[in-house]
Amino acid sequence: MAQISFIGAGNMATAIIKGLLAQGQTPSDITATGVDADALKQLSDETGIQVTTDNRAAIAGRDLVVMAVKPQVMKGVCEGIADLVQSHQPVVMSVAAGLTLDSLDRWLGGQTALVRCMPNTPALLGAGAAGLYANAEVSDQGRQYAEAVMQAVGLAVWVEREDLLDAVTAVSGSGPAYFFLFVEVLEQAGIQQGLAPEVARQLAMQTALGAGRMLTENDLEPAELRRRVTSPGGTTEQAVNTFIEGGLGDLVQKAADAAAQRARELA
């Protein structure tokens, strides 16, 4: 089994660690670091993993080091372990939003085997969707480690160029909020039609869940699922045509373009 360290043991790292343990990873093969010794002790008591407040103690002998600190502290954290990364050469994977491989590589001393991952928030429930990109220094084995780690909290897909992670941000990184917004406006529409707010909300939320499950629990394409619930001349057709004629496709394209553009600006 791979030896894996998490530098930073907050929400994202904890979710991934629990996912790995649920898949049978040996607790003692995982180390997590952080600045809050009490929180680390609690995590260790709960999971059996190794913990330390010393990032430098979590590099030697590790196959994969997952950088899971906030973007604004990443530079200092990388520089603090750079010499050890250079001497021990683990694969380093960053899950930080918006930090390019160029920056990470510079902070870690250059020629680092690096994976950049764009996860999303449902990873905290084990239902994430992540895009991964590896630089040329990462071996096939290293790619497998990185992929297995992100698959512990959901779907993990590789993209073939780093800039495509901006597109991943536009689809899945920011995507959960699009669906939340849709539920909000659907709830409002139900209220306008006379439903009690709580009833409208419950119906809209449960419908999102049901549609999500239908999408993921069978092999039919989204368009085919839609066709199957859209009888000619029926109620759903009226609503779907209203979306299409109202330019939903163009609007979603514009929204995704704006998200990707912002991701490029922040990098």
Ligand code: NAD
């Ligand atoms: P968090 O605030 O919950 O956790 C941050 C962790 O970093 C804490 O355990 C803290 O103790 C630790 N830390 C702070 N300074 C440190 C240092 N100098 N050395 C070692 N550890 C240190 O943050 P999070 O939500 O888990 O996010 C972590 C990363 O994941 C971020 O870069 C974020 O961009 C990315 N991410 C998170 C989500 C999400 O849904 N939470 C989604 C996408 C990307």
